[in-house]
Amino acid sequence: MYEYDVIVVGAGGAGLRAAIAAQEAGADVAMVTKLHPVRSHTGAAEGGINAALRDGDDWELHAYDTMKGSDYLADAPAAEALTQESPKEAIQLEHWGMAFSREDDGTVSQRPFGGLSFPRTTYAGAETGHHLLHTLYEQVVKRGIEVFDEWYVLNLAVTDEDDPDERTCHGVVAYETATGNVEAFRARDGVILATGGLGQVYDHTTNAVANTGDGVAMAYRAGVPAEDMEMIQFHPTTLPSTGVLISEGVRGEGGILYNDEGERFMFEHGYAKNDGELASRDVVARAELTEVNEGRGIEDEYVHLDMRHLGEERIVDRLENILHLAADFEGVDGLEEPMPVKPGQHYAMGGIETNEYGQTCVDGLYAVGECACASVHGANRLGGNALPELTVFGKRAGTHAAGGETEDPEIPVGKTDDAEPGDVETPVELGEPWTSEAVADGGATAETGEAVVERALERERERVNRLLERDEGTQHAEIRAAVQHTMTENVNVFREEEALKEALVDIHAARQRYRDVYVADPSSTYNTDLIQTIETRNLLDIAEMITVGALAREEFRGAHWRKQYQERRDDEWLKHTMVSWNDGRPELWYKPVVLDGENQTYEPKERSY
Amino acid sequence: MSTQRQQPETESEADSAETETAQERRLDEKRRRAEERERERVEAEERIAADAERYHLKVFRYDPEVEGKQEPRFDDFHVPYEPGMTVLDALIYARDQFDASLTFRHSCRQAICGSDALFVNGRQRLGCQTQLSDLDQPVRIEPLPHQEVVKDLVVDMEHFYDQMEAVEPYFQTTDRPDGELEEQRQSRENREKIKKSTRCIWCGACMSSCNIAAGDNQYLGPAAINKAYRFAMDEREGEDMKQRRLEIVEEEHGVWRCQTQFSCTTVCPKDIPLTEHIQELKREAVKSNLKFW
Numbered sequence: 001m002y003e004y005d006v007i008v009v010g011a012g013g014a015g016l017r018a019a020i021a022a023q024e025a026g027a028d029v030a031m032v033t034k035l036h037p038v039r040s041h042t043g044a045a046e047g048g049i050n051a052a053l054r055d056g057d058d059w060e061l062h063a064y065d066t067m068k069g070s071d072y073l074a075d076a077p078a079a080e081a082l083t084q085e086s087p088k089e090a091i092q093l094e095h096w097g098m099a100f101s102r103e104d105d106g107t108v109s110q111r112p113f114g115g116l117s118f119p120r121t122t123y124a125g126a127e128t129g130h131h132l133l134h135t136l137y138e139q140v141v142k143r144g145i146e147v148f149d150e151w152y153v154l155n156l157a158v159t160d161e162d163d164p165d166e167r168t169c170h171g172v173v174a175y176e177t178a179t180g181n182v183e184a185f186r187a188r189d190g191v192i193l194a195t196g197g198l199g200q201v202y203d204h205t206t207n208a209v210a211n212t213g214d215g216v217a218m219a220y221r222a223g224v225p226a227e228d229m230e231m232i233q234f235h236p237t238t239l240p241s242t243g244v245l246i247s248e249g250v251r252g253e254g255g256i257l258y259n260d261e262g263e264r265f266m267f268e269h270g271y272a273k274n275d276g277e278l279a280s281r282d283v284v285a286r287a288e289l290t291e292v293n294e295g296r297g298i299e300d301e302y303v304h305l306d307m308r309h310l311g312e313e314r315i316v317d318r319l320e321n322i323l324h325l326a327a328d329f330e331g332v333d334g335l336e337e338p339m340p341v342k343p344g345q346h347y348a349m350g351g352i353e354t355n356e357y358g359q360t361c362v363d364g365l366y367a368v369g370e371c372a373c374a375s376v377h378g379a380n381r382l383g384g385n386a387l388p389e390l391t392v393f394g395k396r397a398g399t400h401a402a403g404g405e406t407e408d409p410e411i412p413v414g415k416t417d418d419a420e421p422g423d424v425e426t427p428v429e430l431g432e433p434w435t436s437e438a439v440a441d442g443g444a445t446a447e448t449g450e451a452v453v454e455r456a457l458e459r460e461r462e463r464v465n466r467l468l469e470r471d472e473g474t475q476h477a478e479i480r481a482a483v484q485h486t487m488t489e490n491v492n493v494f495r496e497e498e499a500l501k502e503a504l505v506d507i508h509a510a511r512q513r514y515r516d517v518y519v520a521d522p523s524s525t526y527n528t529d530l531i532q533t534i535e536t537r538n539l540l541d542i543a544e545m546i547t548v549g550a551l552a553r554e555e556f557r558g559a560h561w562r563k564q565y566q567e568r569r570d571d572e573w574l575k576h577t578m579v580s581w582n583d584g585r586p587e588l589w590y591k592p593v594v595l596d597g598e599n600q601t602y603e604p605k606e607r608s609y
Numbered sequence: 610m611s612t613q614r615q616q617p618e619t620e621s622e623a624d625s626a627e628t629e630t631a632q633e634r635r636l637d638e639k640r641r642r643a644e645e646r647e648r649e650r651v652e653a654e655e656r657i658a659a660d661a662e663r664y665h666l667k668v669f670r671y672d673p674e675v676e677g678k679q680e681p682r683f684d685d686f687h688v689p690y691e692p693g694m695t696v697l698d699a700l701i702y703a704r705d706q707f708d709a710s711l712t713f714r715h716s717c718r719q720a721i722c723g724s725d726a727l728f729v730n731g732r733q734r735l736g737c738q739t740q741l742s743d744l745d746q747p748v749r750i751e752p753l754p755h756q757e758v759v760k761d762l763v764v765d766m767e768h769f770y771d772q773m774e775a776v777e778p779y780f781q782t783t784d785r786p787d788g789e790l791e792e793q794r795q796s797r798e799n800r801e802k803i804k805k806s807t808r809c810i811w812c813g814a815c816m817s818s819c820n821i822a823a824g825d826n827q828y829l830g831p832a833a834i835n836k837a838y839r840f841a842m843d844e845r846e847g848e849d850m851k852q853r854r855l856e857i858v859e860e861e862h863g864v865w866r867c868q869t870q871f872s873c874t875t876v877c878p879k880d881i882p883l884t885e886h887i888q889e890l891k892r893e894a895v896k897s898n899l900k901f902w
Contacts, residue, residue: 091789091790095785099803106797138778208722331693524674
């Protein structure tokens with residue numbers, strides 16, 4: 001058994017920043033990641049880091065933009081923590097050597113982004129995430145923080161009290177990909193989940209193949225509620241054939257969207273009369289699909305994003321990476337022709353419920369980054385707010401887990417007295433317990449942390465052996481493809497009741513097939529078949545949480561569009577959707593949004609751009 | 610040929626007429642079967658023609674744990690082609706449809722995570738960045754040469770990571786600004802100078818293509834030297850630190866091992882001018898040594 005003060009699961013931007021902070025606060029830290037840190041998906045972020053750095057801008061403006069962008073489903077204390085601490089974190093990265101794009105006076109450059117009232121997006125070309133990831137990893141190397149790379153965390157080791165609020169997380173169990181060994185990691189002070197996105201639940205996504213929502217699924221099964229899972233961001237500009245992301249920076253620098261009739265539709269069809277292409281992402285994504293659905297799309301599928309008029313010099317200076325992506329993955333020369341783009345799944349605004357220090361309701365269990373929901377993004381994340389989320393909350397959680405100095409949190413977690421029961425009619429029973437076998441709550445009540453971790457280890461070894469021993473049945477690829485297909489067909493940008501119900505039926509069918517899942521590869525050396533089989537198990541829970549939340553939320557808010565409900569209904573729906581694991585079945589409930597900030601209350605207003 | 614018949618008039622005539630009818634029936638049946646066979650042949654031909662749309666992959670296989678795969682071999686896969694399909698797409702198809710044990714690293718599929726560097730038709734390339742249509746068939750896919758094979762297309766990257774870490778790959782300066790909100794300024798020119806070097810995605814293609822690295826296990830290799838270049842040329846680190854960095858790359862298994870063969874530069878999927886960077890560090894090292902003489 002390995003033993004550390006703090007164990008960080010996942011080594012993308014949030015995990016790396018958390019590990020650095022925990023170590024600086026005096027903890028003995030280890031990172032456990034299924035990839036190598038530099039392979040993490042943070043590297044694919046392009047646009048930039050929002051930070052109120054300049055005269056004329058301040059954190060309060062940034063907080064206001066964030067709350068408005070979220071369609072008032074973000075919690076003000078989290079949004080304010082993000083915007084207050086983002087400048088310091090951005091400059092901290094600069095002090096660690098990050099190669100930001102520069103102004104003539106040598107200061108870091110900033111550019112406009114969608115939904116921002118000030119050009120406050122700090123960037124490094126169109127490859128900001130790559131620079132951020134490598135800069136943070138360099139600091140981890142410098143500090144000698146131990147990294148277990150290519151170790152896949154199978155489950156958490158959590159005590160088994162009836163009430164999740166009374167449970168404690170003592171560690172994790174992980175599978176060493178290279179050798180097939182299953183080992184336990186005990187965390188004396190805390191486990192920080194930083195496992196990133198869940199885009200693989202869709203088949204057209206900007207997300208990496210590794211983004212299978214493992215952290216959310218593990219925390220959910222350990223009793224931590226998942227929050228606002230129906231809030232999925234669809235990025236307006238992804239390449240049609242692959243889902244590769246074309247940064248919002250293109251529109252930030254002045255790129256223009258055209259339909260098949262050569263109209264600048266964002267203005268000409270009145271989708272965003274003031275901000276046009278720079279309206280927030282949900283608005284632009286819907287506009288593009290409306291153009292396609294009304295017959296003004298190109299080849300009935302996509303629209304054009306044109307940046308030619310910006311001139312070669314500016315494009316190469318600020319968006320060079322985009323030229324490579326368009327050429328390599330779509331065969332288009334962005335200097336000579338417009339780029340084809342369409343919306344694609346991009347970001348999960350919801351996730352593991354945490355407060356503004358990354359704490360969950362389970363003692364000793366934290367979550368940060370895309371797998372977490374603090375919540376700063378609400379129903380729509382502003383471009384450029386994900387990278388500061390990584391650094392700000394990564395640092396806060398790392399410091400808190402290591403016992404460093406922090407203030408009292410304002411956001412409540414777990415089921416408090418404010419919880420309101422949820423009710424939704426589903427066409428099939430959800431979350432059949434047969435797929436919960438041996439992956440539910442993390443451990444039996446035990447006297448010591450070691451014993452809890454040992455129990456979890458035993459159970460995971462059994463689970464791996466069982467999967468490997470079976471030699472016929474259904475393969476994960478088939479089940480995964482079925483889930484991805486139904487989510488893309490039925491739980492996409494535009495959502496209708498019947499389609500959402502159909503998705504639940506399909507997910508149910510996929511669960512049934514998962515009962516017969518088997519791993520074809522018998523090897524204990526680098527068995528990706530086994531890992532993908534377990535990931536697929538996680539995707540099933542994720543797909544169900546997204547869909548049931550979407551079916552229940554009978555209103556139109558941010559990224560969540562419902563055909564029958566074309567208005568935001570604050571009287572009834574100004575609340576977070578929560579899904580808790582209840583003996584294998586998802587239990588739906590709601591908790592209020594915190595709109596009271598430090599100096600002001602963010603009163604919901606109509607959102608126009 | 611006409612098969613018109615007359616009414617039989619006698620018994621014997623009737624017999625022979627019956628035989629003739631049976632024969633006729635058999636012939637009809639034969640014709641029908643011939644027709645069917647012809648249709649099958651045409652369909653088969655059509656299928657073969659469609660198969661021409663399939664790409665023929667020859668994929669390296671090896672697994673120390675599975676008896677049948679302990680002896681390295683190549684497996685053939687025929688993957689249906691769609692426009693825009695990459696080598697990685699083809700491998701995923703082969704794995705998901707034909708053989709779940711086919712093993713390779715991949716994640717972002719947009720040339721930024723650096724995990725799917727492979728040896729494709731005799732050259733180091735990223736699987737996700739390589740269009741099948743640019744390759745001759747059969748497409749030969751192997752693990753990166755000069756690295757230990759773990760299984761199928763997966764190689765051990767530990768040595769590569771160790772070399773990357775040997776050059777102190779982190780920003781070091783004593784000249785920090787006072788305020789926590791004050792940048793340590795960098796000129797646009799200086800940022801431009803290091804820009805290409807910062808694009809490295811640690812895929813290992815350069816190291817695998819380098820003859821020197823293949824022969825000298827201790828050679829830092831192009832990726833690590835490029836990482837050293839990224840910091841040595843960053844004006845924010847200051848002169849003293851630059852000297853220290855030059856000393857690191859000047860050691861016995863450093864820049865002077867490079868024989869300017871350009872293979873690293875040729876295969877780099879991010880177009881980093883690796884050889885140039887190595888040469889520039891050689892020049893800097895000479896210049897800085899001259900100062901002391």
